[in-house]
Amino acid sequence: MSNKVIHAFYNDDDILMDAVKKVKSANHHIEEVFCPFPVHGLDKALGLAPTRLAITAFMYGVTGLGVAIWMTNYMMIQDWPQDIGGKPNFSWWLNMPAFVPIMFELTVFFAAHLMVITFYMRSRIWPFKKAENPDPRTTDDHFLMEIPVHNNEEELTSLLKETGAVEINVVEKH
Structure with a gap:
């Protein structure tokens, strides 16, 4: 053949x-x-299955949120409680409004960085990998x-x- x-x-x-x-x-x-460059609608025209990367991005964000909650509770409430500005240091829930920026940042951090790693692994784009395009004009x-x-x-x-x-x-x- x-x-x-x-x-x-x-x-x-x-x-x-x-x-x-x-x-x-x-x-x-x-x-x-x-x-x-990406061509809108080409995936549907080719009959490709829809991607599930959005689900993984959500799961990575939830993981980041969980790490942020655990980290702020452990650091600020259990391990080294401090009286900062008269805020109670015995309850994570009462201090939670002060931790919202940390929770937001770690949610975005985990989702963004793990999505880049997932995209590269899914696309099989490894460091120093030789390009697979058959003609260099397809990059121009x-x-x-x-x-x-x-x-x-x-x-x-x-x-x-x-x-x-x-x-x-x-x-x-x-």
Whole structure:
């Protein structure tokens, strides 16, 4: 079995979106689309499942809030209680309004930092990893649609020409 793929280049995101819809409606599988910037609606046009990263962000925020509550209770109430401005030092609940900025900051801190780590792990972007884009133009001003070839090279090429591709290459994928 051959590992041939067709690389179809586009220079406009609207033309790319129309092309993705036409290729999908012709029952061809699109392996990947490389873009220099996010294209709104491309995930739905490709039929990708919605992301669950928002759920993890919420869980990371709740974890940060829990750490903030534990930390302020331990530091300010149990370990080293101090009378600051006449505030009672025996109850976390009575002092809670003074701890709101700490709780907010740690909630945001945990959510932001753990989301960056999760995004990199989920995207498999490791330090010093070699770029996987097949053409450097996809980081500047071109969009690339990668479609596997299954003995239908002529049909795919003519379909992609109809969709407005500015360049079509058949390459061996390694």
